[in-house]
Each structure stands twice: as structure tokens, then as C-alpha cells.
Amino acid sequence: MYDIVIIGAGITGTMLARELSRYDLKLALIDKENDIADGATMANSAIVHTGYDPEPGTMKARMNPEGCRLYEQLCKELGCKYTVVGALVAACGADEERHLDILAARADDRGIPYKMLDGKAAHEAEPNLSDEVTKALDFYTTAVIYPWEVAIACAEVAVTNGAELYLNSPCTAIERTDGGYIVRTPERALETRLVVNAAGVYAENIARMVADNVRFRITPRRGEYYVLDNAVQPVKHIVFPVPSKEKGKGVLAVPTVYGNTLIGPSSDVVEDLADNGTSTEGLDYVTKNIRRLVKNVPLNRSIRTFAGLRPSADVHDFVIEEQPGAEGFVNACCIESPGLASAPAIARYIINELISKRLTLKEKQGAVLTRERPAVMEELSPEERSELIKKEPSYGRIICRCEQISEGEIVACIRRTCGARTVKGVKKRVRPGMGRCQGGFCEPRVVEILARELNCAPTEIVLDSAKSNILESENR
Amino acid sequence: MSDMKHYEAIIIGGGSAGLAAAVSLKENGISDIVVLEKDGEAGGILQQCIHNGFGLQTFKEQLSGPAYAERFIKKATELGVTVKTDTMVTKLGADKTVEYVNAEEGCVKASADAVILAVGCYERPRGAITMTGDRCAGVYTAGQAQKYLNIDGYLVGKRVFILGSGDIGLIMARRMTLEGAKVLGVAEIMPYSNGLPRNIKQCLEDFDIPLFLSHTVTKTFGKDRLERIELVKVDENKNPIAGSEQYFDVDTLLLSIGLIPENHLSDEIGITMDRSTKGPVVDDRYMTSCEGIFACGNGLHVHDLVDFVTLQAARAGKGAAEYIRDKSKQRGEAVRVSAGENVGYTVPSFVHPTDAADDVEFFFRVNQPLENAVIKVMSGGAEIRSIKKKKIIPSEMERVLLKKDVIAGLSGEVTISVEVLS
Numbered sequence: 001m002y003d004i005v006i007i008g009a010g011i012t013g014t015m016l017a018r019e020l021s022r023y024d025l026k027l028a029l030i031d032k033e034n035d036i037a038d039g040a041t042m043a044n045s046a047i048v049h050t051g052y053d054p055e056p057g058t059m060k061a062r063m064n065p066e067g068c069r070l071y072e073q074l075c076k077e078l079g080c081k082y083t084v085v086g087a088l089v090a091a092c093g094a095d096e097e098r099h100l101d102i103l104a105a106r107a108d109d110r111g112i113p114y115k116m117l118d119g120k121a122a123h124e125a126e127p128n129l130s131d132e133v134t135k136a137l138d139f140y141t142t143a144v145i146y147p148w149e150v151a152i153a154c155a156e157v158a159v160t161n162g163a164e165l166y167l168n169s170p171c172t173a174i175e176r177t178d179g180g181y182i183v184r185t186p187e188r189a190l191e192t193r194l195v196v197n198a199a200g201v202y203a204e205n206i207a208r209m210v211a212d213n214v215r216f217r218i219t220p221r222r223g224e225y226y227v228l229d230n231a232v233q234p235v236k237h238i239v240f241p242v243p244s245k246e247k248g249k250g251v252l253a254v255p256t257v258y259g260n261t262l263i264g265p266s267s268d269v270v271e272d273l274a275d276n277g278t279s280t281e282g283l284d285y286v287t288k289n290i291r292r293l294v295k296n297v298p299l300n301r302s303i304r305t306f307a308g309l310r311p312s313a314d315v316h317d318f319v320i321e322e323q324p325g326a327e328g329f330v331n332a333c334c335i336e337s338p339g340l341a342s343a344p345a346i347a348r349y350i351i352n353e354l355i356s357k358r359l360t361l362k363e364k365q366g367a368v369l370t371r372e373r374p375a376v377m378e379e380l381s382p383e384e385r386s387e388l389i390k391k392e393p394s395y396g397r398i399i400c401r402c403e404q405i406s407e408g409e410i411v412a413c414i415r416r417t418c419g420a421r422t423v424k425g426v427k428k429r430v431r432p433g434m435g436r437c438q439g440g441f442c443e444p445r446v447v448e449i450l451a452r453e454l455n456c457a458p459t460e461i462v463l464d465s466a467k468s469n470i471l472e473s474e475n476r
Numbered sequence: 477m478s479d480m481k482h483y484e485a486i487i488i489g490g491g492s493a494g495l496a497a498a499v500s501l502k503e504n505g506i507s508d509i510v511v512l513e514k515d516g517e518a519g520g521i522l523q524q525c526i527h528n529g530f531g532l533q534t535f536k537e538q539l540s541g542p543a544y545a546e547r548f549i550k551k552a553t554e555l556g557v558t559v560k561t562d563t564m565v566t567k568l569g570a571d572k573t574v575e576y577v578n579a580e581e582g583c584v585k586a587s588a589d590a591v592i593l594a595v596g597c598y599e600r601p602r603g604a605i606t607m608t609g610d611r612c613a614g615v616y617t618a619g620q621a622q623k624y625l626n627i628d629g630y631l632v633g634k635r636v637f638i639l640g641s642g643d644i645g646l647i648m649a650r651r652m653t654l655e656g657a658k659v660l661g662v663a664e665i666m667p668y669s670n671g672l673p674r675n676i677k678q679c680l681e682d683f684d685i686p687l688f689l690s691h692t693v694t695k696t697f698g699k700d701r702l703e704r705i706e707l708v709k710v711d712e713n714k715n716p717i718a719g720s721e722q723y724f725d726v727d728t729l730l731l732s733i734g735l736i737p738e739n740h741l742s743d744e745i746g747i748t749m750d751r752s753t754k755g756p757v758v759d760d761r762y763m764t765s766c767e768g769i770f771a772c773g774n775g776l777h778v779h780d781l782v783d784f785v786t787l788q789a790a791r792a793g794k795g796a797a798e799y800i801r802d803k804s805k806q807r808g809e810a811v812r813v814s815a816g817e818n819v820g821y822t823v824p825s826f827v828h829p830t831d832a833a834d835d836v837e838f839f840f841r842v843n844q845p846l847e848n849a850v851i852k853v854m855s856g857g858a859e860i861r862s863i864k865k866k867k868i869i870p871s872e873m874e875r876v877l878l879k880k881d882v883i884a885g886l887s888g889e890v891t892i893s894v895e896v897l898s
Contacts, residue, residue: 227603231743274699278608304603306611382575386582396579398564401514401738402598406577436740438601440617444624458630463613467700470613471630472727475655 002026003359005183005190007171007206008198009033010041011147011340012332014154016196016347020355021161024364028190029155029163030183032170032202034466035425036155036418037148039200040339042428043223043276043308045254045262047087048143049338052107052114053243059318063342063349065110070344071143078153079373080145081257087142087238088122090293092132096242100137103243107139114139128234130295142238144257147340148428153371156418161367165418168466171199174209180328181210194328194358196350201273201311203333210326216319216334220273220309221248223265224282227304229436230259234297241293249337251289253297258403258434263290263297270309278307303436310336320346322354330354374413374430377406399449400442402435410446414453421454423447424464447471484508484800486574486588488565488741491520492782493773493789494594495548495557500793501592502555506800510586511552511559512576518552518559519545520596521619521774522782524626527647529674533783544782568593568741572768589803590768590796593742593756594789595775599644600734607639609695614702618644618732622651631655633728637705638662639693641669641676643780643871645732650679659683660724663691663707665714668845670871672780692716693729702727735778742771752821753777759810759826760836760883761795762788768803770796777823777839780873784839788823791837798833807831811886816854816893818842820870827890832883838876840892845869848897851876856888868894 004020006013009031017029033039051065075082091097100116107114115138122136123129129136159165169185180193199206204218228234233255241250254262266282283305290297313319313334323329332350335342351361377385377395388408389396395408413420413429420426423433426446433439433446447470451458462468484506487494490513498511517523522530525541532538535547552559560578567575573587599617614633616624621632622644636657638645641664649659662680667690669676680687688707694716695706709720737755739747748757748765755776756764763770772785772792779785808830815821820843827836838853846868853861853876860882868874876892 231740277610277696280606280608280694283606283608300604302603303601305608377577382583382585385577389577389579389582393579396577396582397562398514398566398577401564402740404564404566436601436736437598438603440599440601440620443620444628448628458628465700468613469701470632471624472633473631475625475629475631 002028002190002192004194004196004355005030005192006196006198007183008200008203009036009151009155009165009167010039010198010200011037011151011343012335012346013196013198014151014158015343016198016332016350017158017163018154018369019347019351021158021163022363022367022369024362025359027158027163028166028192029158030166030169030171030185030190032168034168034422034462034464035428036167037151037428038464040308040310041147041151043306044147044310044337044340045252045265046144046147046256047238047254047341048082048145049341050107050112050139050142051110051338051341052103052112052139053249054338056106056109059320060338060342063318063345064338065112067342067345071145071341074344075145075150077370078150078157079371080149080153082143082145083257084141084143085237085255086138086140087240088117088126088129089137089139089240089242090122090129090133091135091242092292093134097135099242100135103137112139113141126235126237126239128294128296129239130291130293132292144238144254146257152418152429156416157369157371159417161364171206171209174206176210194330194355196330196332198332198335200335201309203311203331207323207331207333210329211323213324216313216315218311218313218334219269221312221336222268222270222276222282222307222309224278224286224305224307225262225264226283226286226299226302227306228261228263228298229301229303231436232261232298232301233259234261235294239294251286253290253294258431260434263299265308273309276307276309278305282307303438312336318342318346320349328358374416375409377409378404399445400432400435402437403431405430405432407449410449411453414450420450422462422464423450423470426450480573481584481586483510483586483588485590485592485796486586487511487592487594488568488574489513489520489594489596489773489775490515490518490559490561491594491596491773492522492545492548492785493596493775494520494592495545495552496786496789497592497594497772497793497796498557499548499551499555500790501797502557504794504797506797509557511557512563512565512574513559513561514564516562518549518561524619524623525647526626527651530782533781534786565741568745570745570766589800590770592792592796593769593771593775594773595738595741597735597737597774597778599731600736602731605733607693607696610698612696612698612700612702614698614727615696615729615731618642618648618730621730622648625651625655631657633657633726635660635726636728636730637693637724637726638730638732640664640732640734641671641687642732642734643671643675645730646671646675646679648730648732649685650683653683653685657728659685660726661686661688661707663688663693665690665692665710668869672871673869696729702729705729735774737775737778739775750821750825752815753823757825758823760824760828761798762792762824763795763799768799777821780871784873787837788839811888811890813838813890813892815840816891818844818846818894819892822892827883827886829884829886832880835880836878836883838878838892839873840875841870841873842868842894843870846894846896849894850897852893852895853878853890854893855886855890860890
């Protein structure tokens with residue numbers, strides 16, 4: 001009998017699992033995908049928004065500023081990248097400038113630091129701002145992260161503290177019992193007292209397994225992005241347009257933690273919950289809109305395009321509450337932007353306001369909430385690298401020539417708790433294939449290392465999902 | 477990293493260019509050299525090119541890629557060239573210092589009188605072109621599929637479509653067919669092929685594989701593994717023509733959509749790059765804009781024949797040797813050699829008339845297929861050379877030689893152009 005089963009190993013589910021793993025509870029974290037953080041957490045703008053944007057009175061306004069305040073320390077504790085780049089909300093003309101004042105007033109209310117820059121100062125701070133930009137709000141504490149890195153680190157902490165992680169485990173049915181629920185997956189029946197529904201775009205479907213009166217409708221919005229070669233870095237800050245009700249935060253330019261610039265997202269409602277392919281329309285929309293804000297965007301240096309689905313809903317706000325009529329079934333749903341930034345606050349809110357009312361929480365002896373950062377060659381001095389190579393020579397064999405990732409780093413990310421099992425899993429954890437050749441050279445070597453470490457045939461190695469085989473057959 | 481080792485020359489890359497440059501340095505009297513190779517063995521991309529057709533010019537015989545490489549590895553070994561394999565260069569300094577890493581030595585910093593960049597190229601990935609749809613397994617660059625098949629021994633799929641008619645794509649169309657896969661077609665966005673004519677004949681026509689000119693793949697479908705692609709016809713501006721969509725049920729899409737010189741090392745120290753080749757600009761010695769740093773091979777500009785790589789790398793080796801022997805020598809004013817009508821670029825881009833010790837061969841490509849044409853070399857309004865050509869195509873690199881006495885007599889910019897005879 002579990003105390004809590006969390007459905008969904010994205011940023012919301014994993015962060016909650018980590019926080020809960022400090023208590024003496026029997027926990028399970030399940031996900032339908034083949035790796036942690038394979039949904040919205042994998043494909044978003046990677047920004048820790050400071051929280052000036054949400055409308056007053058919303059759950060978003062309550063969670064975002066607090067989540068943001070917790071992030072830097074959290075990333076330190078988890079050994080994750082947290083890079084302050086600053087964010088400029090750029091206004092073009094008088095109408096948009098007035099909107100900056102509204103945002104500034106909200107920031108004042110929420111204790112979020114900013115500077116108002118006139119046109120000249122804005123262009124000095126960010127030389128590639130378009131000539132149309134007349135004024136900008138500089139939220140200079142805004143940071144970017146690798147969202148999946150944080151989710152994976154949280155899952156690792158939770159599992160180290162005793163939580164059970166089940167991947168490739170879609171929830172197929174939930175039955176009520178006297179003391180709780182049975183969560184069914186194709187291979188298991190998990191009997192539990194509480195359920196937390198953090199299933200992203202699938203959250204409505206999951207909620208409907210226990211109730212008919214679900215108060216939100218998920219209408220996923222697809223966001224498409226370009227990723228630029230890190231040899232070209234057109235912006236130093238995140239550059240936002242002035243937000244609008246219809247278009248949300250709009251099309252941005254985001255300098256990521258490893259120097260690649262993200263350009264996007266588009267925002268199109270899609271019917272299919274799995275429709276995360278890119279489209280000509282979406283990418284054209286991105287191209288057209290970024291030019292209004294930023295000039296000299298070298299889209300010809302794109303190395304990848306991708307799309308992600310945001311779990312947007314008709315309620316336009318996070319739904320974090322016990323499902324009415326389903327005691328002990330907690331929804332953590334509709335977590336669209338700023339869900340990444342809000343996640344640490346959402347985890348605390350769920351524990352303090354919802355779970356603690358149903359369970360007695362007792363601190364567990366020996367639980368460790370921190371994680372040491374794995375060795376990253378790029379971050380070490382030459383002397384430290386040599387030292388590491390002396391101990392473990394595989395750190396001296398570079399597998400990914402674009403990003404200079406060593407065999408040692410790849411092997412370590414496979415052997416860790418919640419280690420990589422797929423080529424994409426390796427890419428998410430230590431980044432071979434993130435560079436300009438996109439794995440053209442290193443993918444075969446990553447496949448070889450995975451097969452060796454997992455003691456299986458290379459033909460069994462998959463790109464991402466359980467059926468995404470890379471090699472058809474052995475030749476001769 | 478203390479006790480920095482000094483070499484006369486460091487060659488970055490042990491593929492066909494690096495090996496030829498090393499051999500040339502040795503033959504020109506420079507003995508204290510080292511080749512740094514990132515892979516586990518020397519030979520570079522030749523090692524996975526197991527088909528025939530290498531060496532017709534250099535050795536007057538048809539060799540496989542590995543056999544061609546073996547000849548140079550043997551020669552280099554005989555001459556006592558040190559090749560450090562599994563060794564990655566992490567940094568190049570304008571002061572000709574090189575930082576590298578390997579399992580035996582750790583992180584090492586070394587310096588040299590001359591550095592030769594023989595770093596090769598990489599394949600343009602999917603993200604560089606407008607191909608939308610699912611990012612499932614089953615989409616590979618042609619060279620990646622070639623490595624899986626020829627080095628690792630695995631076939632990537634059974635029903636294959638190929639985008640781009642570059643040579644590796646064509647070679648892989650034949651190779652996968654021979655291994656039992658069904659290749660349904662090759663699409664080329666241009667109205668002409670980007671591969672060598674012999675490869676079109678031997679790899680496609682001989683196997684009845686259709687070539688779709690003025691076509692491109694616009695979309696991929698498949699959640700886990702590729703299931704289907706959308707092929708469309710394009711107009712003269714390369715824009716898809718609505719209504720021309722065709723669908724192919726395939727599990728594999730190979731991309732042969734261009735090769736890009738690998739030049740992050742040269743970029744970081746601000747070496748002047750050529751916008752057309754995407755490699756460094758070099759002079760008649762193959763020296764870049766950074767004194768003492770030379771470039772050759774596919775890292776300089778992308779070749780269709782390894783024989784030309786060998787030829788230019790040998791010249792770069794000789795150029796580096798000349799430089800090492802007399803570093804303070806002033807070579808006089810450089811004269812620019814530029815691409816004229818119908819020509820995409822020239823290599824080298826500069827000559828030194830007051831120090832014209834050798835004949836200089838210029839390599840270039842036309843930017844569209846031309847028939848009944850003439851290659852014209854002009855300087856100061858006068859024609860220096862002209863060569864008639866029945867047919868001249870972008871996929872075949874052309875060359876034109878200027879004698880050293882002609883170079884010595886140059887006074888102004890040289891232009892190489894190709895004109896069509898009326």
C-alpha cells in the first residue's frame with residue numbers, strides 16, 4: 001500500500017516527489033513515457049520567470065513569485081545550472097509602453113526587482129533590439145535553467161530516498177477503494193491512499209477516471225521553436241514582447257544555459273494530445289514575430305527545430321486542489337507557463353495545504369534532499385580535468401566533438417540513479433548531440449556506449465520512446 | 477599543463493588532409509611534428525568509405541577509402557610521423573598554442589612554429605533546413621548511416637528515402653540496396669544533381685532508383701519510428717508547389733544536404749573566413765589570415781575527390797615547411813584572387829607575386845551547370861589564361877594552373893570566371 005502515487009514525472013511531479021521524499025512515506029512516481037521529463041518539461045522556453053506577468057488573484061500570481069525565489073538555492077542543492085541572464089520586456093510605441101507600467105506596478109506589489117529603460121538605454125543593453133523598440137522593462141534577476149536537468153535531479157533525489165519510479169507506465173484506470181485508490185498501469189496495480197495528478201496535457205483524462213465534475217478542459221497549445229548554433233549569440237538577455245491575453249507571452253529570444261539561443265514559441269491550439277511535431281505555419285509565425293523585436297536573428301544558423309505542448313486549459317490558471325468528490329485525489333493540473341518557475345512553490349503548496357490534511361507527515365531519518373553535480377569536463381580547470389582523467393581515463397576520450405563531452409560523463413549518466421536508458425536520455429543528461437552536428441558524429445558512439453553499459457545489443461537501443469529503435473538489424 | 481612541449485608543426489586532424497600534410501612536412505625537411513586525431517585510428521572519414529573510386533589521380537588506380545588511407549598511414553609511419561589518436565583538440569591560440577585532451581596524458585598544452593588545420597567537415601543536420609513534422613527515430617545523416625553500416629555493422633532501416641543528391645547520399649543508396657534495403661527515391665531541391673555524374677549513373681540509374689529533381693521532403697510522420705514522408709515539387713525559388721504532395725511509406729530518411737567545414741577552432745581566434753566555402757581564406761601557401769596557421773582538406777573547403785585533398789594538403793605542408801624555415805621572411809604585397817562570373821569561390825584567395833617560387837593551382841566551383849563554356853583568368857583587364865570546357869558542373873571541382881612566371885608578373889587583382897560561348 002502506497003501513501004502517495006504521483007502520476008507524471010515532469011517538473012511538477014518530480015519536484016513534489018523530492019519534497020515528499022523527506023517524509024516517512026511510501027511513494028511511487030509513474031510516467032507513461034520512457035524517461036523523466038519527456039513532456040512539457042522537455043520542450044519549453046527554459047525560463048525561471050520572476051512573476052510580474054500573472055493577473056492578480058490567480059494561482060499563477062500566488063505560485064510564480066515564490067517559486068522563482070526558491071529556485072536559485074534549489075538548483076544549488078541539486079547541482080543544476082542556474083544562469084541569470086536578465087529579461088527585457090520590450091515595448092514598441094506608446095500603447096505598449098503603457099502596458100509596461102502595469103507590469104511594473106505588479107512587480108512592485110510582488111517585490112520583484114526591475115529597471116525601466118528608455119529606448120536608448122534598452123538598445124545599449126541589448127544592441128540587437130529592433131529599431132521599433134521604444135522602451136523596455138529589465139527584469140535583471142531572471143534566470144534560465146535546463147528544465148529537464150532539474151526534473152531528473154529531483155527524481156534522482158526522490159528515488160535515492162526510497163521513492164519508486166515506474167516509466168513506460170501509463171495510467172490506464174483508477175479505481176476507488178475504501179481507504180484510497182488503485183492506480184492501474186499495464187503492468188501494475190498500485191494501491192494507494194492519495195493520488196496526485198500531475199499528468200500535464202493528459203491531466204484531464206486522468207481526472208475523469210475518478211470524477212465527472214472536472215472543472216477544467218485541457219486545450220493543449222503547441223509551441224514551436226528554433227535552436228541556434230551556440231557559435232552565434234544574437235541576444236544577451238531574454239527578449240520578450242509585451243504580453244497579451246490572446247498570445248500569452250509571445251515570441252521570445254532566449255539565451256540558454258549552454259549558449260544556444262531559442263527563438264519561439266508559436267502558440268496553436270491542437271486537438272491531438274501527442275501532436276508535438278513542427279509545422280510550416282508555426283515556424284513561419286515565429287520567424288515573422290521575432291523580427292519585430294530583434295534584428296539580425298541568424299535563423300540560417302538554426303541547428304534544430306522542435307515543438308512542445310503546453311497543458312493550457314479553458315480556466316487559464318493552474319488548478320491545484322483536491323478534486324471535488326474525490327477525497328485524496330489531488331489535481332496539479334493546467335500547469336502551463338509559468339509552471340516551470342512555479343514548480344517549487346506548487347510542491348510546497350500541495351504538501352502544506354492539501355496532503356498534510358490527509359496524511360501525517362513525519363520526517364524520515366537519513367533522507368538527503370541534495371544531489372552532487374556530476375563531473376562536467378567543460379566546467380573543470382585543465383588541472384582538474386587531468387586529475388579526473390588520471391583516476392578515470394574515459395574522461396579523456398571525447399565522444400561529442402561539438403560540445404566536447406567525454407565518454408566518462410556519458411558512462412556516469414547511465415550508471416547514476418535514474419540514469420539514462422536512451423540516446424535522448426543521454427543527450428538530456430550530458431548533452432552529446434546538442435551541438436551543431438546534432439549527433440551526426442557522436443550518436444553511433446553513444447549507442448555503442450549505451451549497449452555496452454546496459455549489456456544489450458545495439459539494435460535494442462532506442463532514441464527516446466520504447467519503440468523508437470535506431471538500428472534495424474545486424475548486417476552479416 | 478606545465479612544461480609546455482614545443483613542436484615545429486602540429487597538425488590538427490589525422491584524416492586524408494592531415495596525413496598528406498604530415499608526409500609533406502617530413503618530405504620538406506620538418507621532422508618534429510605531431511598529428512592529433514580525435515578518432516581511435518587515423519584515416520578520417522575515408523575509413524567508412526569502403527566503396528571504390530579513390531586515388532585515380534594520385535595513384536592512377538581505383539582504391540577503396542580505407543586502402544587509400546592505408547597508403548598514407550603507411551607512408552607517415554615510415555617517415556616517423558607521430559599520430560596521437562583518441563586525442564581531441566579543445567583550444568587553439570593565435571599564438572600557435574594548442575590544448576588537447578586524451579586518456580593517457582590528460583589535458584596538455586603544446587606550442588608550435590606552425591599549426592595546420594586539417595579538421596574536416598560535418599554534415600548539415602535536419603534542423604538547418606525547413607523540414608517539419610515529428611522528430612522520431614529513423615532520420616539520419618547519410619554519413620551517420622554509413623558509419624553504422626560500414627564500421628559498426630548495422631543496417632539502419634529497410635525502406636529508405638534520401639533527401640539531397642550529395643555523393644554520400646548516392647553512395648548510401650547503392651550500399652543499402654546491396655544490403656537488402658529498398659531505396660524508394662532520392663530528392664534534390666535543385667534542378668540538377670549535386671553528386672558526381674559517375675555516382676548518379678552507378679548508384680541510382682544502375683539500380684533503377686528514381687531521382688526527383690526540383691523536389692524536397694517537407695514533412696516527416698511517425699511517433700516512435702519514421703513511418704512516412706511527404707515529398708513535394710518546388711518552383712524556381714525552391715518554394716513548395718501546392719498540390720504536388722506525394723507520400724512514401726518509409727522507415728528511414730537519409731539526409732545528404734550539404735557538408736560544412738568544421739571551423740569552431742579558427743572562428744574562436746578570428747581567422748578570416750570565406751563566406752562561400754565557410755572555411756578560412758588562404759594564400760598560395762595555404763596560410764590563413766593568422767600567421768603560421770595553415771588550413772587544408774574539407775575543413776578548408778568541401779571536396780568531391782580525395783585526390784584534390786591530398787594535393788592541396790601536400791601544398792599546405794610544403795607551405796608550412798617554407799614558413800618554419802624562414803619565419804621572418806617578408807613575402808611582399810599579396811594579390812587577391814577572386815571569383816568572377818558563374819564562379820562560387822576560389823582557393824587559394826591570395827598570391828605573392830614578389831615571392832612566386834612555384835606554380836599555383838587554383839581550385840574553384842561554378843555555381844550552376846554550364847555548357848560550351850570557357851574558364852577565363854583575368855588580371856588588370858588582360859586575359860592571362862583561358863580554357864574551353866564542354867560541360868562544367870557545380871558538383872565537380874575545377875582547377876586552373878598559373879605558372880610562377882605569370883604570377884611573378886601580376887600587378888593587380890586576379891579574377892577567375894566562367895563564360896558561356898555564344
